[in-house]
Amino acid sequence: MPKVSFTSNLRRHVDCPEQVVAASTVAEALDLVFSQHPRLKGYVLDDQGSLHRHMAILVNGQAIRDRKQFAQPVEDHDEIFIMQALSGG
Amino acid sequence: MSNKLLVSTRKGLFTLGQSAPHQWNIQSSAFLGDSVTLAIVDPRSGHSYAALNHGHFGVKLHRKTNVKPDWHEISTPTYPDFPDEREPDRCPMRGIEIPWKLELIWALVPGGADQPGRLWCGTLPGGLFRSDDHGDNWTLVQSLWDVPERAKWMGGGYDYPGIHSICVDPRNSSHITVAISCGGVWETTDDGASWSLIGQGLRNDYLPPDQAFDPVAQDPHIMVQCPSSPDHLWIQHHNGIFKSVDGGKSFAEIQEAGPSVFGFAAAVHPQNPDTAWFVPAIKDEQRIPVNGKLVVTRTRDGGESFEALSEGLPQTHAYDLVYRHALAIDESGHQLAMGSTTGNLWTTKNHGDIWTIASSTLPPIHSVSYF
Numbered sequence: 001m002p003k004v005s006f007t008s009n010l011r012r013h014v015d016c017p018e019q020v021v022a023a024s025t026v027a028e029a030l031d032l033v034f035s036q037h038p039r040l041k042g043y044v045l046d047d048q049g050s051l052h053r054h055m056a057i058l059v060n061g062q063a064i065r066d067r068k069q070f071a072q073p074v075e076d077h078d079e080i081f082i083m084q085a086l087s088g089g
Numbered sequence: 090m091s092n093k094l095l096v097s098t099r100k101g102l103f104t105l106g107q108s109a110p111h112q113w114n115i116q117s118s119a120f121l122g123d124s125v126t127l128a129i130v131d132p133r134s135g136h137s138y139a140a141l142n143h144g145h146f147g148v149k150l151h152r153k154t155n156v157k158p159d160w161h162e163i164s165t166p167t168y169p170d171f172p173d174e175r176e177p178d179r180c181p182m183r184g185i186e187i188p189w190k191l192e193l194i195w196a197l198v199p200g201g202a203d204q205p206g207r208l209w210c211g212t213l214p215g216g217l218f219r220s221d222d223h224g225d226n227w228t229l230v231q232s233l234w235d236v237p238e239r240a241k242w243m244g245g246g247y248d249y250p251g252i253h254s255i256c257v258d259p260r261n262s263s264h265i266t267v268a269i270s271c272g273g274v275w276e277t278t279d280d281g282a283s284w285s286l287i288g289q290g291l292r293n294d295y296l297p298p299d300q301a302f303d304p305v306a307q308d309p310h311i312m313v314q315c316p317s318s319p320d321h322l323w324i325q326h327h328n329g330i331f332k333s334v335d336g337g338k339s340f341a342e343i344q345e346a347g348p349s350v351f352g353f354a355a356a357v358h359p360q361n362p363d364t365a366w367f368v369p370a371i372k373d374e375q376r377i378p379v380n381g382k383l384v385v386t387r388t389r390d391g392g393e394s395f396e397a398l399s400e401g402l403p404q405t406h407a408y409d410l411v412y413r414h415a416l417a418i419d420e421s422g423h424q425l426a427m428g429s430t431t432g433n434l435w436t437t438k439n440h441g442d443i444w445t446i447a448s449s450t451l452p453p454i455h456s457v458s459y460f
Contacts, residue, residue, distance in 0.1 A: 013146060039162065043146040046190045047167040054145045084145040 002074040004029050006040075007083040014039050026057060027070035029080055044082055056085040091419035091459035094426055095137070096434060097125040100452035102139050105434075113436055113447035119160055120151075127414060130460035131199045131208070136223055137460075138208075140194035148191050152224055166191055166210050166218035166227040178214075182243045187214050193247070198255040201262025209265065211252025215242050217267060219281060230281045233267075238286060238305045242272035245308045245327065253413055256314035256322065258336075266337050268312035268324065273304045274337050290340040294328045295373075310353045311413040312337075313365075321362030325355040325413070330367060332392050347386040347397040348379035354416035356425060358440075363391035366418070366425060366441055368411040376410050383407040385416075385427065385441050401444030402435065409433055414456035428454030 005018040015037055023029035034041040046052055051067040058064070058081040064072050074080060094105040094113065101121040105113045119125075120141060128139040139160065141149045151160045171189045178187040192213040200207025210218040210227065217230040233239075242250035250272050258264035263280035266287075274288035291307040293300075300306055308327035315321040322333040324340065329350035331340040343350065351372030358364035367386045370376050378384070382404045384397040403409070409429030417426045425441055428434045432451040435444040 010146065013143070013149075042149070042165065043143075046147060047165075048171055048190045050190075052145060052147050 001076055002029055002078040002080055004033050004080045004082070006081075009084060010040075010043060010082075014043050016040050016043075024073060024075075025070065026059065026064060026066075026072045026074060026080060029074060030070060054085050055082065057082050090421045090424055090438075093460050094417075094436075094447075095128040095130065095456075095458045095460060096428055096451065096454060097128045097139070097414075097456040098428075098432070098452040098454050099124050101125060102128050103451065105447060111436075111438065111445045113434075115448065125455065126194060127197050127456050129197055129199070129458050131223075132460070133199055133202060133205055134223060138197055138224060140197060142193055148194055150194065150224060163224045164227060166194070166212060166216065166229070168216060169229060169231075178240070180243045180249070181241050183248075185248065187249050189214070191216075192249060193251065195251045195253045196255045196267075198257060201257055201259070204262050207262070209255045209257070211255055211267065213247055213251035214249035215239065215251055215269060215272065217252050217255070217281070232282055233275065233277075233284045236275075236284055236286075239272070241303075241305045242269060245270035245310075254309065254312035256312060256319075258314075258319045259316050260319060266312070266314070266322070268309040270310060270327075271306065271308040273307040274309065274312065274324075276337060287336075287338045288340060289338065290342065291324070291326060291331055292328055292342055293326075311355050313355050313357045315357045315362035316359045318362040321357070323355050323357050323365045325352050325367055327351070327373075330355075330392065332365075334362075341392075343388075343392040346388070346392070346395045348382075348384060352411070353413040354411045354427070355413075356416050356418040358422045359418065359420055360422055361389075364389045364422075364440075365392075366416065368416060368427065370410055377408045378410075381406050381408065383409050383429075385425075385444070387441050398441045398444070400442065401437075401446070403433075412455055414458075415454050417457045417459055419459040424459070426457045426459065428457045430454065 001020045006016040021032040092107045096103040102119045102125040104117045106116045124142045126140045136154045139151045150165045152163045153160045196211030198209045206222045208220045218227045254268035256266045266276045288304045309324045312324045320336040324331040330343040333340045349369035354368045356366045383402045384399045386395045415428040426436045430453045434447040437444045
């Protein structure tokens with residue numbers, strides 16, 4: 001099953017342990033994680049359900065471009081990493 | 090007199106208390122490292138509220154109460170789902186898309202004494218929200234969001250329009266006046282069911298001359314209401330200082346006010362509507378004190394004349410800018426507090442005659458409030 005993990009910077013604000021979820025898309029994975037950690041949703045998504053402007057989701061190290069539907073398929077052993085889209089120094 | 094201050098900064102929230110008549114000390118801090126854009130204590134409930142902008146992680150709202158004395162996150166105002174097949178809103182000046190989501194909490198104001206749980210929240214990109222349960226739940230005031238004139242609202246200091254001033258009439262809690270940058274001054278007399286654009290006489294001189302007096306095209310930086318004379322409103326506008334004596338229906342422009350009429354902050358005496366304070370800066374882009382001398386201007390005659398108050402304030406190489414929510418007056422009208430972008434905090438106990446530095450090492454200060 002895919003693994004979902006988060007930038008350590010998020011842990012200062014909200015509980016977000018690494019999880020393995022039974023999901024076939026990024027959207028399903030997010031839904032499962034948010035159902036267990038409801039506060040986390042507002043730290044990742046805005047109030048319209050889109051990824052916050054300065055956040056990024058990587059699947060196996062590649063940033064996904066779909067920032068609203070999260071329809072990208074995921075498979076067993078894929079790694080979904082949610083992080084800040086940092087830039088500059 | 091109030092003896093505590095909440096100071097919201099770019100890097101945390103600080104509570105200051107008085108250890109001696111002119112000595113303020115930091116008594117506690119919270120959210121260190123995080124941007125706190127506003128904080129208030131609701132005098133009706135005693136609840137404290139702090140609005141945070143995490144940048145990457147969005148806007149959050151926290152509360153603490155006597156029952157739960159540690160800060161804890163509560164719900165934030167949430168915009169309703171963007172309607173299907175609606176075209177995005179666009180700034181009429183720049184054409185950029187106005188987001189349909191919470192960007193910033195820019196005003197947080199308790200409702201009237203007869204509405205114990207009521208809070209009003211002004212936001213970027215221009216939504217006004219209401220809570221009737223101390224912030225547990227928020228509802229967009231759809232009637233204001235839906236006014237056709239919103240198509241003319243535009244960004245000022247920010248890219249998007251926003252509500253920074255909410256004045257609840259102490260005589261009638263259903264009478265609320267809000268100021269929008271840029272969108273003018275709006276009034277409801279039925280608790281938000283309907284809204285009227287008011288503010289005749291406001292003048293925006295960066296627009297073409299034939300649009301300068303358009304009430305919806307105005308850029309008020311802050312609007313304050315005299316609690317004992319609620320028909321008296323003062324506005325520090327992008328274009329200068331304006332005064333109303335008819336509840337904001339019309340404003341008169343103050344042409345001269347010391348070093349400059351430009352600024353962001355304003356305070357009005359709670360018992361004397363003719364006494365008001367401003368913090369001037371060089372217009373437009375420079376936004377530093379005139380000649381590097383930080384002063385507060387004060388009128389005691391309704392704007393006929395102004396004094397430049399400088400005792401205790403830096404008079405050489407001062408580059409402090411005081412943001413719109415960073416000049417506060419307490420309920421007595423004797424004490425004021427002022428925080429700057431360079432992390433200086435001053436207080437006065439004598440209407441601004443003499444200022445005393447409370448801290449010179451704070452992060453950039455967003456807002457100051459007494460409690």
